[in-house]
Amino acid sequence: MAAEEPNEYRIEKLWEEEGAPEGSYNIPLRSISKKELRIDYWTGAFLVAAFGYLAFSGIMVFLYYQQGSPYLSSQAIILGVPLGHVILTSHLYMAYAMVILVYVHMFRNYFKGAYRGKWRWLQWITGVLLFILVNTIAILGYLLQETYISVAATHVMELLIERSVVGRLFPALANWVVGILIGNGTTGAAFGHILALHVTAVGALIMLLIGVHFFLFEKSGPHGINEEEEEKLVKKKEKNIPWFPANALYTGFVSLVFIGIVLIFSALFMQHLQTGYGVLTYGELPFPDWYIMPVYKLMDLAGYGLSTGGVPLVTLFFVFLFIVPFIDRYKESGPLQRPMITAFGVFFLIALPVMALWGYTQPGLTQTRMLTMYMWWGITFVSFLTVYAMKFAKKDLDVS
Amino acid sequence: MKSTTAIFVIVAIQLLVDLFMWYFAIENPFKYQAYWAVLLAINVILVSLVMLIILRYYIKRSEIYG
Numbered sequence: 001m002a003a004e005e006p007n008e009y010r011i012e013k014l015w016e017e018e019g020a021p022e023g024s025y026n027i028p029l030r031s032i033s034k035k036e037l038r039i040d041y042w043t044g045a046f047l048v049a050a051f052g053y054l055a056f057s058g059i060m061v062f063l064y065y066q067q068g069s070p071y072l073s074s075q076a077i078i079l080g081v082p083l084g085h086v087i088l089t090s091h092l093y094m095a096y097a098m099v100i101l102v103y104v105h106m107f108r109n110y111f112k113g114a115y116r117g118k119w120r121w122l123q124w125i126t127g128v129l130l131f132i133l134v135n136t137i138a139i140l141g142y143l144l145q146e147t148y149i150s151v152a153a154t155h156v157m158e159l160l161i162e163r164s165v166v167g168r169l170f171p172a173l174a175n176w177v178v179g180i181l182i183g184n185g186t187t188g189a190a191f192g193h194i195l196a197l198h199v200t201a202v203g204a205l206i207m208l209l210i211g212v213h214f215f216l217f218e219k220s221g222p223h224g225i226n227e228e229e230e231e232k233l234v235k236k237k238e239k240n241i242p243w244f245p246a247n248a249l250y251t252g253f254v255s256l257v258f259i260g261i262v263l264i265f266s267a268l269f270m271q272h273l274q275t276g277y278g279v280l281t282y283g284e285l286p287f288p289d290w291y292i293m294p295v296y297k298l299m300d301l302a303g304y305g306l307s308t309g310g311v312p313l314v315t316l317f318f319v320f321l322f323i324v325p326f327i328d329r330y331k332e333s334g335p336l337q338r339p340m341i342t343a344f345g346v347f348f349l350i351a352l353p354v355m356a357l358w359g360y361t362q363p364g365l366t367q368t369r370m371l372t373m374y375m376w377w378g379i380t381f382v383s384f385l386t387v388y389a390m391k392f393a394k395k396d397l398d399v400s
Numbered sequence: 401m402k403s404t405t406a407i408f409v410i411v412a413i414q415l416l417v418d419l420f421m422w423y424f425a426i427e428n429p430f431k432y433q434a435y436w437a438v439l440l441a442i443n444v445i446l447v448s449l450v451m452l453i454i455l456r457y458y459i460k461r462s463e464i465y466g
Contacts, residue, residue: 034459082429086437241462249455256448260441267437 029243030218037246041222042254043105047134048210049255050098053262055203057091062199067191070146071276078273090266095138097262099291102134110324110345113333114223121325123216126209128321133206135291140198142289144191147274149286154182154190156299165312287363294352297359300366320344336391346383354379403457407450414446 064081066073077084106127109115115124143150143157158178161167167174181197183189241247275281288296298313330338354375401409421439424432 079430083425083433083436085430086433090437241459245458246455249451249458253448253451253455256444256451260445260448263437263441263444267434267441270434 029247030221031240031242032222032247033240036222037250039254040108041224042251043101043108044214044217045251045254046258047098047101047105049251049258050094050101051206051210052255053094053259054091054098057087057094058199060087061091065144065195067195068188070144070187070191071273074145074273075276078271085270086266089269089271090263092271093266094259094262095141096289096291097258098134099138102131106131106321107345107349109223111335111342112223113328113335113338113341115325116328116333117220117223119216119220120223123213123220124325125322126213126216128318130206130209130213131321132318133202133209137198137202137206138289138291140194140202142292143194144198145273146187146191146277147286148277148279148281149274149288151277152286153288153292154194157181285363287360290356293359294355296363297355300359300362300364317348336387336394339387339391343384343387346387347379350379350383351376403453406453410446410450410453414443417443417446 061077064073064077064084074088077088079085081087109124109127115121139153139157143154158181161177161181162171162174164174181190181193183193274286275284287293295314324341328338328341330341332338335342417439421436421443424436424439429436
């Protein structure tokens with residue numbers, strides 16, 4: 001056996017490459033051109049920053065949260081933990097910001113056609129999975145508060161699972177999923193399960209998928225900087241700048257400004273905990289959180305309700321997102337050069353806020369089938385008309 | 401302003417902000433938590449400015465020396 005090397009106590013030696021295998025000290029992350037130092041190329045970095053902050057503030061809140069008495073422990077965090085109110089509020093607002101950003105990030109790449117390319121389809125699919133998981137983790141966090149509305153939402157989720165087409169065809173599977181969500185249904189078991197899903201299961205899945213998504217991004221590079229532009233940069237002798245420190249510093253800069261802004265909002269508008277479950281109140285109409293509102297209103301639409309319409313419509317939305325890279329056969333990648341795809345995007349952009357606003361103004365009010373049809377066809381007409389009008393206007397301008 | 405001077409000024413402001421954060425946290429962390437959070441946000445944004453200055457310095461230097 002070879003003699004052991006003596007211990008080395010000079011820590012600064014750790015960074016020396018001497019004796020290390022080749023490539024050990026190269027950060028294997030893509031270098032960037034200065035052109036890429038723009039905020040709209042960094043929407044994904046904002047999401048990672050939001051996730052990081054949520055993990056940090058989530059651990060802070062987790063130390064005080066009790067699954068046996070969720071509402072009271074939430075109140076105790078607000079009233080009895082030093083700086084607890086502001087940390088809980090910032091956890092909530094950062095989650096809101098993350099949900100907004102996941103929409104911004106997705107729609108930006110949707111309209112830009114960033115799902116087109118060798119490996120980009122796979123990046124898009126992992127992105128859609130992340131989109132679903134971010135919404136899931138947000139809803140699970142919302143259920144954890146044990147407010148009047150969140151417990152109602154838990155029951156609705158149970159019903160959705162059991163009465164959906166899948167639930168009716170495979171009742172044992174539905175029971176199993178409900179069992180994962182709420183255990184045997186007692187407060188301790190239900191909130192224990194939801195907490196475990198929120199903190200570990202879905203959180204871990206998101207981390208894993210972020211890794212895959214980021215790897216695929218490194219493989220394909222940012223969309224929109226095409227070969228021509230890169231050639232121009234080479235002609236100008238502009239070299240790419242390495243990931244460290246340039247990219248790391250820029251990511252740190254935008255992430256910290258973003259976290260700072262969310263913290264200011266948290267300080268200015270502290271969270272008001274909604275009425276707890278089981279408390280007798282009058283004249284108070286509890287609303288679900290805004291990002292659930294479109295789905296909440298979808299369930300009201302007559303003939304398109306809980307078991308027949310709402311669930312398939314939401315499912316269709318996600319199915320559409322999954323298959324977009326395969327149905328987009330346009331040759332060019334500009335938004336107006338892919339009018340049908342863009343029109344569908346505009347449709348969702350209009351439909352989501354319309355449904356949310358409708359939900360706030362007429363919650364729980366069943367709509368007639370006629371009104372529902374008017375609304376859907378109205379939105380469809382507006383979205384397709386505007387996109388095709390712009391396409392033809394651009395064509396005319398280009399000719400003249 | 402030279403990059404190092406700008407960083408010194410920012411760090412000096414941060415130290416001042418830290419003093420107030422310390423005071424609010426000691427005095428009444430319930431009543432003053434909103435002020436504390438605003439100061440934390442200022443602190444975080446100042447750190448980000450330091451990063452931006454280093455980035456600008458790095459890019460400028462790499463333009464000159466390659």
